[in-house]
Amino acid sequence: MENNTKKTAVLETGDRILRMLECFTIEKPEWGVTELSKHLGLYKSVVHRMLVTLEHRGFITQNPQSQKYMLGIKLFELGVVVGNQMNLRTVAKPVMEELCENTKETVMLMIVDGLEGICVEKVESTQSVRYTSPLGKRVPLHAGATTKILLAYLPEDKIDKIISKGLPKFTDYTVSDPDELRQQLQTIRKQGYCISSNDFSLGGMGIAVPIMDHSGEVVAGLSISGLEFRMNDIADSLLRQCQAAADSISRRLGAR
Known part of the structure; x- marks a missing residue:
């Protein structure tokens, strides 16, 4: 009481x-x-x-x-954060629409909020069977290409904190071993992209790349998400298109 x-x-x-x-x-x-x-x-x-x-x-x-x-100035600082997020969505949306039209798969934009990922913008595939995620939905960062690309570029202390809270399995393919996850994150940083399948939902596949701002910081992850049987054979082509779209958004945000 x-x-x-x-x-x-x-x-x-x-x-x-x-x-x-x-x-x-x-x-x-x-x-x-x-x-x-x-x-x-x-x-x-x-x-x-x-x-x-x-x-x-x-x-x-x-x-x-x-x-x-x-x-006070603190509210102005917070307003700038909100403004940047809104600007990110405004800049990204037309590029995402074009990417979705060209690939015929769902395109998502995700950011980190606390210790989770949150979908702030999406353009859904028009195919009858497609991948979808509600706007504003919070998801763990250790499973799925869209979130793992974000996790890979977080500071080490934040990665440690996320891992310390546990790595729940969503499918048999979800990485739940901390050492294995760290190795994956190192590979993602080295190659600059993440391709994963079945680790968040069976039959699903994602191809994700980072979006940078004017300071060179990763501010979001852009992904093409769909069904593995459709995407697997054309993964290289989808990756190139996703990278080109992310580069376009990053440049509009002032990245070099």
């Missing part, structure tokens, strides 16, 4: 902070403690504590002239 009470208190605090941040708008970018207290229906002492916490973390700053509070 005590634990439930604590969890409720944490949720209430988080909700209050989010409600407070939502008060800052283009129409009213600055707020004083008293007016925030009245607007939110909270004690001034509570509002002040939240503002001090947010200010300490860079989410809020105080205008030295008006003494009122406004949004």
